[in-house]
Amino acid sequence: MDLWFSENHTENIKLSIKVDKQLFSGDSKYQRIDIFESKEFGRFLTLDGIMMLTEKDEFIYHEMITHTAFAVNPNIKKILVIGAGDGGVVRELVKYKHIEHIDLVEIDEMVVEVCKKFMTTTSVALNNDKLTIFYQDGLKFIRKCQQKYDLIIVDSTDPLGPGEVLFTREFYGNCAKALTDEGILLNQHESPFYALDAAAMQKAHKRISEEFPIGLVYQAHIPTYPSGHWLFGFASKTLHPLKDLKADIWNNFNIQTKYYNTDLHSGSFALPNYVKELLKNAEQK
Amino acid sequence: MDLWFSENHTENIKLSIKVDKQLFSGDSKYQRIDIFESKEFGRFLTLDGIMMLTEKDEFIYHEMITHTAFAVNPNIKKILVIGAGDGGVVRELVKYKHIEHIDLVEIDEMVVEVCKKFMTTTSVALNNDKLTIFYQDGLKFIRKCQQKYDLIIVDSTDPLGPGEVLFTREFYGNCAKALTDEGILLNQHESPFYALDAAAMQKAHKRISEEFPIGLVYQAHIPTYPSGHWLFGFASKTLHPLKDLKADIWNNFNIQTKYYNTDLHSGSFALPNYVKELLKNAEQK
Numbered sequence: 001m002d003l004w005f006s007e008n009h010t011e012n013i014k015l016s017i018k019v020d021k022q023l024f025s026g027d028s029k030y031q032r033i034d035i036f037e038s039k040e041f042g043r044f045l046t047l048d049g050i051m052m053l054t055e056k057d058e059f060i061y062h063e064m065i066t067h068t069a070f071a072v073n074p075n076i077k078k079i080l081v082i083g084a085g086d087g088g089v090v091r092e093l094v095k096y097k098h099i100e101h102i103d104l105v106e107i108d109e110m111v112v113e114v115c116k117k118f119m120t121t122t123s124v125a126l127n128n129d130k131l132t133i134f135y136q137d138g139l140k141f142i143r144k145c146q147q148k149y150d151l152i153i154v155d156s157t158d159p160l161g162p163g164e165v166l167f168t169r170e171f172y173g174n175c176a177k178a179l180t181d182e183g184i185l186l187n188q189h190e191s192p193f194y195a196l197d198a199a200a201m202q203k204a205h206k207r208i209s210e211e212f213p214i215g216l217v218y219q220a221h222i223p224t225y226p227s228g229h230w231l232f233g234f235a236s237k238t239l240h241p242l243k244d245l246k247a248d249i250w251n252n253f254n255i256q257t258k259y260y261n262t263d264l265h266s267g268s269f270a271l272p273n274y275v276k277e278l279l280k281n282a283e284q285k
Numbered sequence: 286m287d288l289w290f291s292e293n294h295t296e297n298i299k300l301s302i303k304v305d306k307q308l309f310s311g312d313s314k315y316q317r318i319d320i321f322e323s324k325e326f327g328r329f330l331t332l333d334g335i336m337m338l339t340e341k342d343e344f345i346y347h348e349m350i351t352h353t354a355f356a357v358n359p360n361i362k363k364i365l366v367i368g369a370g371d372g373g374v375v376r377e378l379v380k381y382k383h384i385e386h387i388d389l390v391e392i393d394e395m396v397v398e399v400c401k402k403f404m405t406t407t408s409v410a411l412n413n414d415k416l417t418i419f420y421q422d423g424l425k426f427i428r429k430c431q432q433k434y435d436l437i438i439v440d441s442t443d444p445l446g447p448g449e450v451l452f453t454r455e456f457y458g459n460c461a462k463a464l465t466d467e468g469i470l471l472n473q474h475e476s477p478f479y480a481l482d483a484a485a486m487q488k489a490h491k492r493i494s495e496e497f498p499i500g501l502v503y504q505a506h507i508p509t510y511p512s513g514h515w516l517f518g519f520a521s522k523t524l525h526p527l528k529d530l531k532a533d534i535w536n537n538f539n540i541q542t543k544y545y546n547t548d549l550h551s552g553s554f555a556l557p558n559y560v561k562e563l564l565k566n567a568e569q570k
Contacts, residue, residue, distance in 0.1 A: 012303035017298060018297035221512070268552065272544040273544060274543045
């Protein structure tokens with residue numbers, strides 16, 4: 001069987017993964033959802049043909065978008081997760097025994113159902129007692145929240161389709177309102193490399209910078225995302241990801257990770273010159 | 286015109302770049318050499334069908350495999366470069382006005398000729414007065430050298446074909462002999478992500494660790510290499526890449542870079558847990 005899934009990273013660049021078989025294909029109210037089985041990456045989930053996660057490299061994304069917050073504010077107790085219906089973020093969050101509650105707002109119930117069935121490595125904690133799932137639009141949900149969360153994680157798709165509202169100024173402003181004073185916003189921040197991704201990154205950074213006194217960007221290697229060079233945002237009203245890093249406390253949690261560690265935490269905020277320049281230009285726009 | 290260059294990163298993974306046209310194709314004594322023109326990556330060079338460099342992202346590789354040494358030993362004067370017939374390493378090296386001499390040992394004269402003609406962004410300094418080019422086998426050349434160089438840069442292909450000898454224990458042992466006490470060896474160190482690349486990385490690390498008291502690995506984002514997660518090696522008899530970092534001196538050189546900076550220098554040595562584990566396992570083998 002010679003079956004390949006391909007994703008165009010730009011009009012002129014294509015990454016292809018040899019597929020063993022397609023396990024699921026369905027159309028929800030919002031998007032087309034597919035699950036494939038592959039030799040190199042295990043199972044993987046695509047939404048509207050765009051790679052969301054693979055069993056082989058999802059640990060990188062999920063560790064980087066969760067632990068980075070806890071190493072700066074180890075007392076995080078109340079958490080809002082937007083998107084993330086695959087469960088990967090929740091799996092990482094419940095490693096912290098002291099957290100009190102997670103609200104997960106996923107617009108598409110079918111993503112959760114499909115991941116519960118097919119992506120069991122990520123969906124493993126979606127029945128956790130501390131978790132409440134709301135099948136709602138993230139922007140509408142957050143409009144009603146005030147000083148409520150210690151951590152908001154925005155695990156959005158690209159700023160196209162249902163994920164688009166999660167890149168607006170109104171959304172980030174509402175995140176700021178919904179966070180406690182020592183609260184942290186972590187978001188998937190697109191990529192600096194290809195032009196369209198870089199434009200989305202600049203837009204997100206400009207808007208976050210307008211709403212938060214501290215808004216920095218950090219990076220990771222994610223092989224199945226365009227260019228493999230992926231960024232995350234760290235924003236807060238009071239906490240700085242490097243000056244307020246509490247490496248010893250985090251290491252005492254003794255949490256098992258395959259990618260994240262506190263040295264890498266600091267290292268991931270050291271960005272290449274061209275990325276720093278893109279961010280600076282965005283701030284001045 | 287719908288023309289695509291594809292490279293299999295593994296049997297099951299393929300990266301494809303839309304090509305405008307092929308500018309050159311030839312067979313040297315050692316390998317097949319091709320140059321393509323593309324919209325997304327500009328011109329790019331392949332050897333035996335494997336991506337060597339593109340105009341768009343070569344700055345990342347070439348900056349990371351040169352400046353990292355000068356920020357630790359700013360007094361580097363005598364340099365040996367092995368491979369690197371495209372000229373990119375030399376272009377970065379001649380930014381340091383105080384260097385005295387560069388010996389470049391490239392096995393394949395046709396690579397240099399072709400790059401002089403087609404890859405002018407990298408080959409721009411190949412006529413520099415301080416440069417001597419030897420068209421020889423790197424291993425044979427280095428066998429005769431003793432305490433001669435402050436810096437050796439091994440810009441090898443993968444450990445297949447003509448690049449294979451540059452991954453042997455004999456080669457690294459000869460590098461150690463050829464370096465001064467404060468000398469530094471920087472080498473392209475493959476990738477940790479896909480199994481075959483990771484095996485090559487482990488082999489290189491084991492051998493370098495056996496020959497040098499200090500042998501560390503650092504990382505960069507290189508979109509056109511397999512997985513985009515690429516590693517470099519830093520080895521020395523006396524100098525540690527972090528403890529002996531001379532950031533102020535390097536910054537006073539006022540060298541223009543698009544990727545490298547001294548914060549990123551430190552950050553690039555902070556590796557993901559799974560990479561640290563692969564390296565540790567290699568040392569214990």
